Amino acid sequence: MNFDPHETHALMDIAARPAQVFVAGRGSWLVDRAGRRYLDFVQGWAVNALGHCPPQIAQALAAQSQQLVSAGPGLFNAPAAALAARLAELSSLERVFLCSGGAEANEGAIKLARKWGQVQRGGAYEIVTFVDAFHGRTLATMSASGKPGWDVLFAPQVPGFPKARLNDLASVEAALTQQTVAVMLEPIQGEAGVNVADDDFLRALRRLCDERGLLLVFDEIQTGVGRTGLLFGAQHAGVRPDIMTLGKGLGGGVPLAAVLAREEVAAAFAHGDQGGTYCGNPLMAAVGSAVLQTVAAPVFLAGVRERGEYLSRRLSDLAATRGLPGERGRGLLRALNLGRPVAAQVAAAALALQPEGLLVNAPRPHLLRFMPALNVSFDEIDLMVDMLAEVLEQAG
């Protein structure tokens, strides 16, 4: 194969990306076109729950692609029905809407909350969201997000998303008005740098929403499907939301997302209110069921917790050795505070490491984030920490 460094030029230039073009992946390893290998602790942005090209996904795609690829949104199909039933059983949220991406799921959750407000709450439509939140890149989900600068990017915003501060109940109460219909948040703010919502805060939000007749909406697109060591991130606090969104790990690498809701809430949608050409696509739904069959098993989730504790310990040791402020997170969603705004340079140096590269993410100037495959091996965790130590040593 001839390597042409210019061949990516037809792609819109929407992000700073390294020059490498990736051609293959297996487990925790990615391979570029030149045959160089990279230990992958980004995994498609916390997407490849079972690593690259797991047999479960290959088999589900192969089997379903010979059975039925698309029936269309106007007809029921068996894989969508089966995945919805399984998600309802696992979450105790009775109704499920399947779609293709996280932003689309959150857009659906926002629409459902607003429709419920029209039907049940006299037209209340405001959804309290949080500073530094990330809910996606559609206009409404960007407005719901609290990313600095996003309030003016693509202005005007979609109105109706007053902001509160994470772990600050008074700021939530202060944001409530007669028009409030819901409170929406990530159990852990992933893109903001792994900011964990306290269990007490989530429980207090549940009480507040119950008292005021508001919906509690959890965006579990990053924290769901085993990432934190329980199937859903809010289970650590023992809190059930009224609406929950899933994405990323649910498809294990294919475009699949979901909106889950209590029966009474989901009933607000009338025919025609919500839909989409690929919603409930059988090919993707079959993959979702295959992923859940592995990830939802208690023994698998216990393994995620063990790996998460091990990664946490190794990162803490590294921080202690190098005099860094420390690490945080839950399960296999973790961040290391470098104490200085060098995270982007460290991530670039990790990618360039010889003989094999390392992929880590720098969500904030001073933070590295780790979101490996949920079945990452202890040896791979050791190797990652060793490679990172080497990079930090070089960086001085």
Ligand SMILES: *Cc1c(COP(=O)(O)O)cnc(C)c1O
């Ligand atoms: C990734 C992410 C989204 C957006 O998902 P897309 O599939 O990129 O649209 C929304 N919310 C959270 C918490 C995410 O991590």
